[in-house]
Amino acid sequence: MIVNFMTAIVASKGVARSVTPNATLAAVGRRAGIEVGAAVAAEMLAEPWLTGIVARECATVSPEVALKWAALAPGEGTYDFAPADTVAAFARRHGLRMRGHTLLWHQSIPEWTLPLLAGEDGWPLVERHIRTVMTRYRHRVDEWDVVNEPIADDGGLRDGPLLSAFGPAYIANGLRAAHAVSPNARLAINEYGVEYARPIDAARRAGLLALVRTLVAQRVPLHRVGIQAHLNLAHGPLALAELREFIGAVARLGLEVSITELDVRERDLILPVEARDRLVAEHVAAFLDCVLAEPVVRSLSCWGLSDRFSWLIVTDEDRARFPGAWAGGSTPGLNRGLPYDAAGQAKPMRAAIIDALARRVNRGRR
Numbered sequence: 405m406i407v408n409f410m411t412a413i414v415a416s417k418g419v420a421r422s423v424t425p426n427a428t429l430a431a432v433g434r435r436a437g438i439e440v441g442a443a444v445a446a447e448m449l450a451e452p453w454l455t456g457i458v459a460r461e462c463a464t465v466s467p468e469v470a471l472k473w474a475a476l477a478p479g480e481g482t483y484d485f486a487p488a489d490t491v492a493a494f495a496r497r498h499g500l501r502m503r504g505h506t507l508l509w510h511q512s513i514p515e516w517t518l519p520l521l522a523g524e525d526g527w528p529l530v531e532r533h534i535r536t537v538m539t540r541y542r543h544r545v546d547e548w549d550v551v552n553e554p555i556a557d558d559g560g561l562r563d564g565p566l567l568s569a570f571g572p573a574y575i576a577n578g579l580r581a582a583h584a585v586s587p588n589a590r591l592a593i594n595e596y597g598v599e600y601a602r603p604i605d606a607a608r609r610a611g612l613l614a615l616v617r618t619l620v621a622q623r624v625p626l627h628r629v630g631i632q633a634h635l636n637l638a639h640g641p642l643a644l645a646e647l648r649e650f651i652g653a654v655a656r657l658g659l660e661v662s663i664t665e666l667d668v669r670e671r672d673l674i675l676p677v678e679a680r681d682r683l684v685a686e687h688v689a690a691f692l693d694c695v696l697a698e699p700v701v702r703s704l705s706c707w708g709l710s711d712r713f714s715w716l717i718v719t720d721e722d723r724a725r726f727p728g729a730w731a732g733g734s735t736p737g738l739n740r741g742l743p744y745d746a747a748g749q750a751k752p753m754r755a756a757i758i759d760a761l762a763r764r765v766n767r768g769r770r
């Protein structure tokens with residue numbers, strides 16, 4: 405399928421016209437000092453129209469699920485590397501790097517480990533997992549999300565099997581274990597819920613910064629903070645000034661920042677598609693202009709590329725917010741929070757990303 409970039413650009417009324425209509429995201433990203441990537445799932449790699457887009461637009465891919473512990477090791481004593489190997493092979497074939505997402509995440513600790521973690525062999529089990537996975541993909545992965553989502557909504561540490569078994573030290577020790585396996589890899593803590601002006605985001609930002617400060621003070625090997633950027637048009641205004649302050653504080657600690665999982669959950673599903681796409685693109689433009697102004701932001705990944713394969717779906721609750729809408733069999737369709745629509749057409753969100761990257765290139769020239 406030939407992707408019509410111009411459609412996206414012309415459709416993006418209210419969003420700046422793309423200054424570089426024929427450039428790929430990866431190419432403009434490179435000029436801006438930003439590694440651009442996307443999460444990919446096995447189903448996506450079975451779609452040639454989409455693999456073409458991923459290979460062209462991306463410098464990196466993040467396995468959406470395949471590298472998570474419970475996905476790799478659903479049963480004791482065995483690892484199934486096939487899905488992650490498929491992503492790694494795709495990356496190799498197209499000359500892409502892979503982001504290592506993710507080694508330790510409360511939502512993906514295999515059931516069978518739970519009774520073992522608190523015992524004598526608990527930490528060795530965690531270390532072995534880190535070593536096994538990092539070693540296998542060491543030639544393809546430069547950056548690992550070693551710890552994913554460690555912060556709770558009150559800004560403290562999130563409860564989970566690792567915190568219960570090992571206490572707060574699991575974070576520092578996980579990073580140390582990862583560094584021992586791959587001393588040259590960039591190690592990250594990756595977190596969500598820090599983008600908005602809501603009190604909950606403020607608490608999460610403060611908690612994340614406090615954690616990073618503590619780790620840096622303890623000289624724990626930590627190189628990047630991942631901001632997931634699961635944006636949501638129902639969450640009110642972005643905390644633009646606070647986000648820049650946050651990133652500035654991370655920079656002063658000597659760390660860099662990756663934007664790791666950009667997508668947008670829509671609110672006004674009832675609007676015409678053009679308006680929905682414009683709202684998404686404008687939100688992305690505002691977010692990216694803020695974060696890309698900070699030189700320590702070095703990478704930008706979307707959580708998928710096409711709405712067809714987004715983890716964000718329109719739910720029955722979403723529909724219930726608009727009583728009487730979509731009569732006669734019409735439907736809001738899919739959530740439209742990724743750069744390409746379900747048919748592989750570039751949308752205004754793609755133009756917004758290109759333009760934000762291009763503005764960073766231009767700022768760099770001044």
Ligand code: XIL
Binds near residue numbers: 468469552632665715
């Ligand atoms: C999500 C995947 O997209 C889903 O397919 C899976 O079922 C659950 O995980 N934050 C993260 C990602 O760090 O790993 C999550 O990915 C989305 C939220």
